Amino acid sequence: MAQKNRLKYVLLGLLKTKKQTGYDLAKSFDSDIGEFWNANHSQIYPLLKRMEEDKLIGHEDVTVGQKLQKKQYFITNKGQKIFYAWLKSPSDLDNTHDEFILKLFFIDDAQSPLLKPMIITQQKYHEEKLQQLNTQFKQKFSTQKKIDQNFGHSLVLRHAIDREQGYSNWLTEMLKLI
Amino acid sequence: MAQKNRLKYVLLGLLKTKKQTGYDLAKSFDSDIGEFWNANHSQIYPLLKRMEEDKLIGHEDVTVGQKLQKKQYFITNKGQKIFYAWLKSPSDLDNTHDEFILKLFFIDDAQSPLLKPMIITQQKYHEEKLQQLNTQFKQKFSTQKKIDQNFGHSLVLRHAIDREQGYSNWLTEMLKLI
DNA sequence: GCCTCCATGTAATCCGTTACATGATTAA
DNA sequence: TTAATCATGTAACGGATTACATGGAGGC
DSSP: OOSOOOHHHHHHHHHHHSOBOHHHHHHHTTTGGGGTOOOOHHHHHHHHHHHHHTTSEEEEEEEETTTEEEEEEEEOHHHHHHHHHHHHSOOOBOOOOBHHHHHHHTOOOTTOTTHHHHHHHHHHHHHHHHHHHHHHHHHHTOSHHHHHHTHHHHHHHHHHHHHHHHHHHHHHHHHHHO | OOSOOOHHHHHHHHHHHSOBOHHHHHHHTTTGGGGTOOOOHHHHHHHHHHHHHTTSEEEEEEEETTTEEEEEEEEOHHHHHHHHHHHHSOOOBOOOOBHHHHHHHTOOOTTOTTHHHHHHHHHHHHHHHHHHHHHHHHHHTSSHHHHHHTHHHHHHHHHHHHHHHHHHHHHHHHHHHO
16 A cells, blocks of 8 residues: 555546536646645546546546547546545545755844845745635635535635735845844 | 655665665655655655765664664765755745645625635644754754854745744734625 | 637656565674 | 553555657747
């Protein structure tokens, strides 16, 4: 055994809402869920095949135009079951792999000339991100109804915004310290 | 090519301070740096060997007791060079893999009975973590001198505390919402 | 006709985890 | 003497990234 294969549950979660092709699923990671999870099509297609062998999902072939065959995947009862079992199971937390933090750890000297430029670069990045997330929230959750119907998604996006804000504040504090 | 191999830089960073065995390096991840990076000895030993082939590090054999041979690794000039080059290079940020957040994303309904127990479990975890980090900070950085001599480390630990505090606050807010 | 996007796959490679395996030293 | 810790390795496997590869649909 090795690793977790949480991607399996992500795909089941996405298929829970509507049937989709592998291509559609892959696209979800470019927007939406991409904020906190990622996967490429080269990982998704083989996994879908294995999941179908395990009867967690099924597919129907759909013909588009003259020749193009696409596979509409859907979740099975068994798939639903293991998805909800996962939801209820305890969550373990990977440690974050933030390269900036890692570098910072190795700067022993408060007077190091490396510090300031590092912080400023990072700050720029996180401020852009923050703006982008705020825009996203306004677009996706413009009404209370939209929030109520995608409650978890809204909470998660709110969390991402909080996190970025916290990160920004911390960087600002650091600049004052040096 | 695949992936980043940042572990290489972590090991160089640790060896920059003092020469150490693979065993010592592996132990660093249990305390100290373990807060935001991890590695097992089974990954470390082969990597050290490769790094030595690349002349980033060297080692001297030390005999302990009658028979035990251990390898004291040290960083070379070349190793120092590529370490500082890495420090100065732009940092890219992996997206966090937080399983709780992932699950939350899939809870569409604000009235779902799953929500409350999930949040409470998570809250317990993060509050423990917060306490633990606070204790750690007090132990490691009891004087200003200690902070000044391990400035980056203190900033990073401060950040971890902020992050946990933010997470806790967010969870508390969520409980009010449901 | 051409470019963009849709759509599906495989191969190579590396990273990271778990498990297997062995033996020495040291302190209770 | 025995248990915990020090010390070093390999093997198997699964996850994730990058690159290679192919072809159809639809709009301009």
